[in-house]
Amino acid sequence: MAVPSQIHHFHFSNCLMNASGVSCERKEELAALDDSAAGTFITKTATLEAREGNPQPRVETFALGSINSSGLPNQGLPYYLQALADFQAAKPDKTYFLSVTELEEEKIYKILEEVEASDFKGLVELNLSCPNVIGKPQIAYDFETTDRILKRVFSFFTKSLGVKLPPFFDPSHFDQMADILNAYPLAYVNCINSVGNGLVIHDEQVVIKPKQGFGGIGGETIKETALANVHAFYQRLRPEIAIIGTGGVCDGRDVFEHILCGASMVGVGTTLYEEGEGCFASLTEELEAIMKEKGYQSIEDFRGKLKYMD
Numbered sequence: 001m002a003v004p005s006q007i008h009h010f011h012f013s014n015c016l017m018n019a020s021g022v023s024c025e026r027k028e029e030l031a032a033l034d035d036s037a038a039g040t041f042i043t044k045t046a047t048l049e050a051r052e053g054n055p056q057p058r059v060e061t062f063a064l065g066s067i068n069s070s071g072l073p074n075q076g077l078p079y080y081l082q083a084l085a086d087f088q089a090a091k092p093d094k095t096y097f098l099s100v101t102e103l104e105e106e107k108i109y110k111i112l113e114e115v116e117a118s119d120f121k122g123l124v125e126l127n128l129s130c131p132n133v134i135g136k137p138q139i140a141y142d143f144e145t146t147d148r149i150l151k152r153v154f155s156f157f158t159k160s161l162g163v164k165l166p167p168f169f170d171p172s173h174f175d176q177m178a179d180i181l182n183a184y185p186l187a188y189v190n191c192i193n194s195v196g197n198g199l200v201i202h203d204e205q206v207v208i209k210p211k212q213g214f215g216g217i218g219g220e221t222i223k224e225t226a227l228a229n230v231h232a233f234y235q236r237l238r239p240e241i242a243i244i245g246t247g248g249v250c251d252g253r254d255v256f257e258h259i260l261c262g263a264s265m266v267g268v269g270t271t272l273y274e275e276g277e278g279c280f281a282s283l284t285e286e287l288e289a290i291m292k293e294k295g296y297q298s299i300e301d302f303r304g305k306l307k308y309m310d
């Protein structure tokens with residue numbers, strides 16, 4: 001029971017994976033993902049050194065999704081490189097994702113230089129969209145900085161690189177970001193990260209401690225924004241740049257819609273947080289039933305084939 005997919009020469013047994021940040025900070029969490037029906041996993045975004053993150057409570061769910069202001073807690077790059085080497089040794093034919101970022105531009109180059117020098121052979125995701133590091137902006141909302149970073153990164157980086165993008169809400173921003181991304185040999189873009197700096201209130205109080213309750217919103221309530229970003233970049237990017245669709249995936253229909261909008265892989269966050277790794281099997285079953293009902297044999301029968309109204 002699986003719906004295979006691929007990004008360039010990387011083949012995945014199933015088109016589903018976790019969203020970075022959910023159930024992927026520690027090796028035992030990654031092992032549970034590795035043993036699930038997901039086709040692969042991506043690590044929690046790593047920084048050069050381990051980080052504690054923001055004070056608790058920092059992640060909560062609500063009726064239509066989740067809010068988090070985790071603040072980039074992670075075990076540090078060496079931990080993930082070693083863990084990935086162990087997973088790769090056990091499953092040589094499987095492809096994994098490593099997510100990285102840093103809080104200062106020069107350190108972004110340093111962490112990618114360390115990844116470049118490593119034996120990691122999967123795909124690397126440069127997170128340009130963390131909304132929760134206190135005092136730090138989401139890089140990808142600054143087009144000039146994004147262009148400068150990608151230009152310098154690709155002057156030395158030779159492994160397969162994708163970028164995690166925040167949601168955009170204006171066609172001119174889709175155009176500007178796509179023009180930048182199309183200039184670089186990116187393997188993929190991952191749309192979207194959480195919708196930054198939302199506010200969830202219970203009775204008269206915020207529900208998370210950091211940043212006076214402001215945090216990234218995920219889950220059901222962001223699906224339409226996620227689909228729009230997947231499709232807007234599918235329409236604009238060179239076909240060599242694949243798209244991972246992340247955001248608002250609650251059932252097989254949502255997976256189907258991400259693929260219809262152009263996604264080759266689909267990331268699951270809040271639903272994984274709420275239901276656990278078993279969600280991948282149920283999402284796959286539901287997607288397969290939709291494909292069977294519509295007579296689609298493979299993802300390529302419907303990927304990107306969203307119909308417009310004449």
Ligand SMILES: C=Cc1c(C(=O)O)[nH]c(=O)[nH]c1=O
Binds near residue numbers: 132
């Ligand atoms: C890597 C930091 C991120 C975090 C975080 O660690 O707070 N939360 C998100 O929703 N997206 C992120 O990219």
